Amino acid sequence: MSKTDFMEYREGMEKIDSDIMDRVLSEVSDYDYNVYNKGDVLRVLDKEYLNHQDLKVLLSKAAENFLEPMAKKAKIETMKHFGNSVCLFTPLYIANYCENECVYCGFNCKNKIKRGKLNYDEIEKEMETIAKSGLKEILILTGECRGQSNVKYIGEAVKIAKKYFSTIGIEIYPLNSDEYNFLRERGADFVSVYQETYDMVKYESVHLSGPKRVFPYRFNAQERALIGGMRGVAFGSLLGLSDFRKDAFAAGIHADLIRKKYPHAEISFSLPRLRPYINNEDNNPNDVHEKQLLQVMLAYRLFMPFAGITISTRERAGFRDNVIGMAATKISAGVSVGVGGHEEEMKGDEQFEISDPRSVKEVCSAIMERGLQPVYTDYIYV
Amino acid sequence: MSKDVFKLGGKEFNSRFILGSGKFNIDLIDAVAKEGGAEILTLALRRANSGGEANILDYIPENVTLLPNTSGARNAEEAVRIARLSREIGCGNFVKIEIIHDSKYLMPDNHETVKATEILSKEGFVVLPYVYPDLIIAKQLENSGAAAVMPLAAPIGSNKGLVTREFIKMLVEEIDLPIIVDAGIGKPSQACEAMELGVSAIMANTAVATAGNIKQMAKAFKLAIEAGRLAYLSGPGRVINTAEASSPLTGFLQD
Numbered sequence: 001m002s003k004t005d006f007m008e009y010r011e012g013m014e015k016i017d018s019d020i021m022d023r024v025l026s027e028v029s030d031y032d033y034n035v036y037n038k039g040d041v042l043r044v045l046d047k048e049y050l051n052h053q054d055l056k057v058l059l060s061k062a063a064e065n066f067l068e069p070m071a072k073k074a075k076i077e078t079m080k081h082f083g084n085s086v087c088l089f090t091p092l093y094i095a096n097y098c099e100n101e102c103v104y105c106g107f108n109c110k111n112k113i114k115r116g117k118l119n120y121d122e123i124e125k126e127m128e129t130i131a132k133s134g135l136k137e138i139l140i141l142t143g144e145c146r147g148q149s150n151v152k153y154i155g156e157a158v159k160i161a162k163k164y165f166s167t168i169g170i171e172i173y174p175l176n177s178d179e180y181n182f183l184r185e186r187g188a189d190f191v192s193v194y195q196e197t198y199d200m201v202k203y204e205s206v207h208l209s210g211p212k213r214v215f216p217y218r219f220n221a222q223e224r225a226l227i228g229g230m231r232g233v234a235f236g237s238l239l240g241l242s243d244f245r246k247d248a249f250a251a252g253i254h255a256d257l258i259r260k261k262y263p264h265a266e267i268s269f270s271l272p273r274l275r276p277y278i279n280n281e282d283n284n285p286n287d288v289h290e291k292q293l294l295q296v297m298l299a300y301r302l303f304m305p306f307a308g309i310t311i312s313t314r315e316r317a318g319f320r321d322n323v324i325g326m327a328a329t330k331i332s333a334g335v336s337v338g339v340g341g342h343e344e345e346m347k348g349d350e351q352f353e354i355s356d357p358r359s360v361k362e363v364c365s366a367i368m369e370r371g372l373q374p375v376y377t378d379y380i381y382v
Numbered sequence: 383m384s385k386d387v388f389k390l391g392g393k394e395f396n397s398r399f400i401l402g403s404g405k406f407n408i409d410l411i412d413a414v415a416k417e418g419g420a421e422i423l424t425l426a427l428r429r430a431n432s433g434g435e436a437n438i439l440d441y442i443p444e445n446v447t448l449l450p451n452t453s454g455a456r457n458a459e460e461a462v463r464i465a466r467l468s469r470e471i472g473c474g475n476f477v478k479i480e481i482i483h484d485s486k487y488l489m490p491d492n493h494e495t496v497k498a499t500e501i502l503s504k505e506g507f508v509v510l511p512y513v514y515p516d517l518i519i520a521k522q523l524e525n526s527g528a529a530a531v532m533p534l535a536a537p538i539g540s541n542k543g544l545v546t547r548e549f550i551k552m553l554v555e556e557i558d559l560p561i562i563v564d565a566g567i568g569k570p571s572q573a574c575e576a577m578e579l580g581v582s583a584i585m586a587n588t589a590v591a592t593a594g595n596i597k598q599m600a601k602a603f604k605l606a607i608e609a610g611r612l613a614y615l616s617g618p619g620r621v622i623n624t625a626e627a628s629s630p631l632t633g634f635l636q637d
Contacts, residue, residue, distance in 0.1 A: 380454055382460040
C-alpha cells in the first residue's frame with residue numbers, strides 16, 4: 001500500500017490561518033545544541049526574561065553540567081509564580097480504540113490488545129469513584145478513533161464530569177475549532193495534544209497510517225482549541241522518539257509562539273518519555289535518562305516561569321516527589337491508564353506501563369511531607 | 383492625636399496590612415495573619431473547594447475580613463460571574479477585581495476592570511479593583527463606585543518594589559479613595575516607602591510566602607507598614623538637595 005502524504009490535510013480537517021508551524025520548523029532546523037559553552041549557560045542563568053535563543057542554550061549539552069544552579073533558579077521561579085501549591089488530578093481513559101498506526105504506542109491499531117469503551121453509566125460510576133478520593137480535576141482520554149469515540153460521545157462524558165469535577169481537561173484526537181467549542185460548552189476547558197516529534201522525517205516514519213499521520217493538522221490543534229474558546233492548552237514531545245533536545249526546543253517555542261498570539265491562554269507542558277507497553281516490553285526512552293528529563297523540565301521552567309508543568313506516572317515516585325515544587329506544578333495520582341479501572345474491572349488494556357501506582361492519599365501525604373500544599377481545585381469554569 | 387483607623391467599605395480596620403493567602407500552607411494562614419496583625423485576607427475564589435479536601439475557606443480565621451479575588455477572569459463578564467459566585471458561597475461583599483489575559487507578565491486589563499467595577503458596585507459589592515496605576519483609569523474607577531484603587535507597584539510576584547512610584551504618587555494626590563498598593567512589594571522597606579508616600583494600605587503575598595520564616599516576615603511587614611504610616615502622618619522632614627548659596631540671591635530687594 002502506498003503511504004499517504006503526511007503534510008496533506010484530509011477531507012474535513014479544518015485549515016486555519018497561522019504561520020506558527022513554519023516558524024517553529026525553521027527555528028528548529030537551525031538549532032545546533034553542540035555550539036554552546038559554560039559562559040553561555042551562566043549568562044542565561046543571570047537573565048530575567050528568556051528568549052528562544054536562551055532556551056537553545058538551556059537545552060544544550062553544555063547546560064547538562066549546570067543542573068544544580070538551574071534547579072536552584074527553577075525552584076525560586078516556581079515559588080514566585082505558584083507558591084508552594086501542587087495541583088492534583090487523575091486521568092480517566094474512557095476508550096482505547098485507535099485508528100492510528102504509531103509504532104511506539106500501546107494503542108497502535110495493529111497491536112493486539114483488549115479494546116473497549118465505557119458506556120455512559122460506566123463513565124458516571126468511574127467518575128463518582130474518582131470524586132470520592134477528593135479529586136476535583138480530571139483529564140478525560142480516549143484512543144484516537146472518531147468512529148468508536150466520536151465528539152458527541154466525548155461531549156457526553158464531559159457533561160457527566162461537570163457534575164463531579166471543577167476542572168476538566170481532554171486528551172483526545174485533534175479536533176476542528178467548532179468541535180473544541182462544542183466540548184468547551186459542555187464544560188471542558190483544557191486541551192492536551194502532543195506532537196510526539198517535530199522531526200518531520202521521524203514523524204512520517206513512525207506514524208504509518210491513520211489521521212495522526214497528518215503532521216500540520218496535529219500541529220495546529222492547540223490553536224484551533226483556543227479559537228474554539230478553550231482556556232488552556234498543553235504541549236509536549238514524546239522524549240526518546242527522536243532527537244530529544246530538538247524536540248524539547250520545538251515544543252517550547254511552539255508554546256511560546258502560541259502564547260504571543262493568544263496571550264490569555266494558560267500554557268502547560270508535559271514531558272512524557274517512551275515507556276514499555278503490552279507486546280513491546282523493551283520500548284525505552286533511549287538517551288533520555290532522568291538527568292536529561294530533568295534538564296528539559298528545568299529549561300521549560302526558566303524559559304516560561306508562569307507555565308504549568310505536569311509530571312506523569314511514567315516516572316517513578318522518587319523522581320516525581322523531587323520535581324514538584326522545583327519545576328513541576330501538577331501531579332497525577334490514583335492513576336489507571338487502562339479503560340476504566342477505578343470502579344470496576346478494566347474494559348480495555350493500558351496504553352503504557354506506569355511507574356507510580358500510588359493512591360491520591362499517598363501522593364497527598366508525599367506532597368505534604370515536602371512542605372508543599374496539595375491543591376484540589378484552582379479553577380472556576382466561567 | 384486621634385486614633386488612626388483605616389476605613390474601607392463601611393468597615394474600620396486597625397491594620398493596614400492586607401495579606402495574600404494562596405502561596406503557603408493553608409494550615410499556617412491563621413498564625414501568619416496573627417503575626418502580621420492582618421485584618422483583611424485575600425483569597426483566590428478558584429481555590430475554594432467548599433465541602434471538599436484542603437478547602438482554603440476552612441482555614442480562614444473568623445475575625446478577619448475576607449477579600450476574595452476574581453483571579454482567572456479574562457474579561458469583565460467573567461469577573462462579574464466569579465464575584466457573584468463568591469457572594470453566593472458566603473464570602474461576603476468585598477471583592478478584588480483581578481482581570482488578566484496575559485499569562486506571562488500577569489498585567490491587569492484596566493479597561494475591562496472599569497467595566498466590572500461599574501456593574502459590581504451597582505450590585506452592592508465593595509469593589510477593590512487591581513490596576514496598572516493610570517490616573518485617568520483611577521478617575522473612572524472613582525466615578526464607577528470603586529471602594530478603593532489597588533495599583534501595582536511592579537509585576538505580580540516580582541518583588542521589585544515601587545517601580546511605579548511616580549504614578550502611584552499621582553493617585554495619592556488626585557484620587558479621593560484609599561490607594562492600596564498591591565503586587566510587586568518584595569521587602570518590608572519597600573512597603574514602608576509606599577506608606578510614607580501616603581498610600582492607605584499594602585497588600586503582600588509572594589514576599590511573605592517565599593520568606594525563610596513566613597511568620598517572622600509577616601511581622602516585619604506589619605512593623606514596616608506601621609512605621610511608614612507614622613512617618614507619613616508626622617510629615618516628613620525637609621531634604622535639602624542643593625547647597626545654600628553664600629550670598630542670598632534675593633538680597634537686592636528694597637521696598
